[in-house]
Amino acid sequence: MRNRNAGKKILAVVRTPVGACSAALLVLLIALALFAPVLWGDRASAVDVDALQQGPTAAHLLGTDSLGRDILARVLVATRLSLVLAVTATAIGVVTGTLLGTAPSVLPRWAGRLVTSAVNIAVAFPGLLLALFFAMIFGVGAKGAVLAIGLAMAPAFARLTQTLSAGIAGRDFVAAARVAGVGRIRLLLRHVLPNIGEPLVVNATISAGMALLAFAGLSFLGIGVQAPDYDWGRLLGEGLNQIYVNPTAALAPGVAVVVAGLAFNLFGETVAGVVGARSSAASSVPPSAASSLPSPVASSPKAKGTSAATPAAAPAEGDPVLVVEDLRVAFPGPAGPVTPVRGVSFTVGAGESVGVVGESGSGKSLTALGVSRLIEAPGVVSAARLEFLGTPLLGTSDAEARGLLGTSLALVFQDPMTSFNPTRRIGRQLAEVSEQHQGLSRGKALTRAVDRLREVRVPAAERRARQYPHEFSGGMRQRAMIAMGLMGEPRLVIADEPTTALDVTVQRQVLRLLAQVRESETGARQRSGGGARQQGRQAALLLISHDITVVAQSCRRVLVMYAGRIVEDLPTADLRTAASHPYTRALLAAVPALDTDRGAPLAVIPGRPPEPGQVGVGCAFAARCPFADERCRAEDPAPRELGAVRGAHRVACWHPQGAEPPAPRLGGGSHVDVEAAGGGA
Numbered sequence: 058m059r060n061r062n063a064g065k066k067i068l069a070v071v072r073t074p075v076g077a078c079s080a081a082l083l084v085l086l087i088a089l090a091l092f093a094p095v096l097w098g099d100r101a102s103a104v105d106v107d108a109l110q111q112g113p114t115a116a117h118l119l120g121t122d123s124l125g126r127d128i129l130a131r132v133l134v135a136t137r138l139s140l141v142l143a144v145t146a147t148a149i150g151v152v153t154g155t156l157l158g159t160a161p162s163v164l165p166r167w168a169g170r171l172v173t174s175a176v177n178i179a180v181a182f183p184g185l186l187l188a189l190f191f192a193m194i195f196g197v198g199a200k201g202a203v204l205a206i207g208l209a210m211a212p213a214f215a216r217l218t219q220t221l222s223a224g225i226a227g228r229d230f231v232a233a234a235r236v237a238g239v240g241r242i243r244l245l246l247r248h249v250l251p252n253i254g255e256p257l258v259v260n261a262t263i264s265a266g267m268a269l270l271a272f273a274g275l276s277f278l279g280i281g282v283q284a285p286d287y288d289w290g291r292l293l294g295e296g297l298n299q300i301y302v303n304p305t306a307a308l309a310p311g312v313a314v315v316v317a318g319l320a321f322n323l324f325g326e327t328v329a330g331v332v333g334a335r336s337s338a339a340s341s342v343p344p345s346a347a348s349s350l351p352s353p354v355a356s357s358p359k360a361k362g363t364s365a366a367t368p369a370a371a372p373a374e375g376d377p378v379l380v381v382e383d384l385r386v387a388f389p390g391p392a393g394p395v396t397p398v399r400g401v402s403f404t405v406g407a408g409e410s411v412g413v414v415g416e417s418g419s420g421k422s423l424t425a426l427g428v429s430r431l432i433e434a435p436g437v438v439s440a441a442r443l444e445f446l447g448t449p450l451l452g453t454s455d456a457e458a459r460g461l462l463g464t465s466l467a468l469v470f471q472d473p474m475t476s477f478n479p480t481r482r483i484g485r486q487l488a489e490v491s492e493q494h495q496g497l498s499r500g501k502a503l504t505r506a507v508d509r510l511r512e513v514r515v516p517a518a519e520r521r522a523r524q525y526p527h528e529f530s531g532g533m534r535q536r537a538m539i540a541m542g543l544m545g546e547p548r549l550v551i552a553d554e555p556t557t558a559l560d561v562t563v564q565r566q567v568l569r570l571l572a573q574v575r576e577s578e579t580g581a582r583q584r585s586g587g588g589a590r591q592q593g594r595q596a597a598l599l600l601i602s603h604d605i606t607v608v609a610q611s612c613r614r615v616l617v618m619y620a621g622r623i624v625e626d627l628p629t630a631d632l633r634t635a636a637s638h639p640y641t642r643a644l645l646a647a648v649p650a651l652d653t654d655r656g657a658p659l660a661v662i663p664g665r666p667p668e669p670g671q672v673g674v675g676c677a678f679a680a681r682c683p684f685a686d687e688r689c690r691a692e693d694p695a696p697r698e699l700g701a702v703r704g705a706h707r708v709a710c711w712h713p714q715g716a717e718p719p720a721p722r723l724g725g726g727s728h729v730d731v732e733a734a735g736g737g738a
């Protein structure tokens with residue numbers, strides 16, 4: 058399939074007029090490089106003392122040089138050396154640049170920074186200046202020139218590789234592979250490099266044209282190719298000495314350099330235009346420069362207290378799978394660090410389904426990434442307590458955390474398109490998890506992958522496993538993502554907006570599947586692990602959504618987040634009757650239903666949530682809250698218990714509302730009833 062795609066792309070390139078011309082020129086150049094020395098080598102070196110420095114004649118169409126050698130034959134023969142030098146220098150530039158560009162991803166952080174800084178400094182120098190500098194170091198001659206031009210090209214390639222791989226490093230499939238425990242080098246070779254190969258090749262083609270010009274420059278200056286060898290640059294230098302006697306002696310190699318340079322550049326540009334969609338997709342992901350380093354979570358075991366210190370998380374039913382106390386995620390900002398997650402505490406019990414709801418920017422995703430050790434430097438994660446299956450995650454070595462998270466945590470991301478590596482078959486991507494963690498052979502891991510695809514009801518699983526992600530529909534990709542989570546033995550499934558990118562019918566299927574996974578994970582274990590059914594080890598679900606209806610229907614408990622804090626934590630069953638935080642109540646009031654009066658304006662929450670760097674001292678919701686008073690603006694309320702059952706209902710508000718909240722019409726509109734579908738909370 059990929060060969061067919063490559064064939065189609067080549068055809069598309071050749072079909073454009075510019076592409077066809079440049080391709081034809083390249084073919085001609087390659088043919089000349091191969092055959093010209095054989096056909097005209099003798100003629101090019103034959104000295105004719107009777108025809109010194111002649112202009113064009115019938116015997117010598119472009120005249121002769123100072124030794125009476127035929128200029129046309131010499132220009133044609135020089136094609137081989139000129140192209141070989143240009144291509145070799147480009148290869149040196151691309152390989153060195155790619156190594157430098159990817160080094161920060163595999164080296165320790167300090168060494169990676171050093172490489173990045175060195176590349177940044179080198180990029181600031183003009184290429185030709187660097188080439189001259191290196192030429193002086195490596196000495197006069199073809200070898201020195203190749204090394205000089207190759208190394209002078211490397212910084213630009215290193216920068217390009219860094220930028221492209223930083224974009225890829227932020228993609229969901231890389232995060233998924235990291236959670237699955239894939240090591241850095243394998244991650245780089247399997248997931249990052251294949252996705253940036255195309256733009257690199259395109260740029261290499263364009264650079265080959267530049268290298269040709271640079272060689273001509275060095276040889277012209279006398280520090281490139283030395284006699285008796287000759288390339289176009291050297292011929293150009295010799296031709297200029299007799300420009301008043303025979304201008305064609307300088308013109309011919311000059312034209313050859315320009316034509317060959319143009320052929321490379323135009324071909325590269327055309328290829329870039331044709332494959333542009335894909336390469337720009339790769340590079341459009343915001344690069345994070347040095348932060349592209351997939352570094353471990355930076356942690357500090359003790360979080361600093363704040364005005365509203367959070368109490369211990371509410372007890373959850375069953376053994377706790379995840380315990381989070383005072384979780385903070387901070388990033389450096391221009392005016393000091395910003396903390397988008399400011400002290401989040403909750404517990405998820407075995408088999409429990411917990412929903413996290415809140416407006417965009419409230420810190421839901423960062424909370425999930427923080428607990429999965431997926432926050433990259435310069436982000437800093439700290440917590441008073443962060444335990445997964447009883448193991449503290451902060452302060453644990455990378456290898457240990459990878460081993461634990463890789464098999465016991467499943468992540469399902471929002472955009473199923475970006476969740477898979479587009480260059481690898483679905484089956485192989487799933488199998489990688491078992492190869493890494495269960496030590497299964499390639500064949501066995503693939504069989505397990507097919508099993509899992511079948512389990513999430515991907516039809517014709519065996520055939521589908523051999524397909525690439527783009528051959529799957531959105532819903533099917535999301536199911537495959539869930540199947541990937543099931544390759545291990547997940548005790549917790551974190552689903553971050555898993556249905557946002559899907560249409561309503563498919564949303565329903567995916568939510569139902571998630572609920573069934575939670576309910577029937579024991580069945581999956583039975584199939585995988587030698588038949589021993591491990592009763593009572595259900596997978597828990599942490600479902601993140603901006604849609605309170607989806608969360609209410611899929612989860613037993615709801616955590617309402619606002620501006621990086623949990624402002625209310627209560628059982629879903631009590632949402633309708635006991636929601637007390639004005640923000641929760643406003644969210645519920647904003648849910649339309651089939652019987653909503655179409656003439657009346659929809660309920661909205663006035664204003665916007667504060668940016669993470671602009672949260673003041675008081676309650677973050679005060680500016681939008683109809684009940685806010687001076688105290689709300691001056692003091693941030695700590696979460697406190699409400700109701701008779703300890704830990705069942707917590708609210709962080711100075712004025713919790715006790716009256717019946719506006720009745721949400723859960724289950725109305727486009728939302729689905731997961732419990733009714735058979736897998737409820």
Ligand SMILES: Nc1ncnc2c1ncn2[C@@H]1O[C@H](COP(=O)(O)OP(=O)(O)OP(=O)(O)O)[C@@H](O)[C@H]1O
Nearest residue numbers: 388397415416417418419420421422423424603669
């Ligand atoms: N790498 C980062 N550096 C700085 N700020 C960040 C970074 N990542 C996220 N943020 C900020 O943190 C805040 C919370 O982001 P987060 O993605 O957790 O929100 P969310 O509640 O999941 O929203 P959404 O539903 O839109 O995904 C946002 O204001 C976001 O701009």
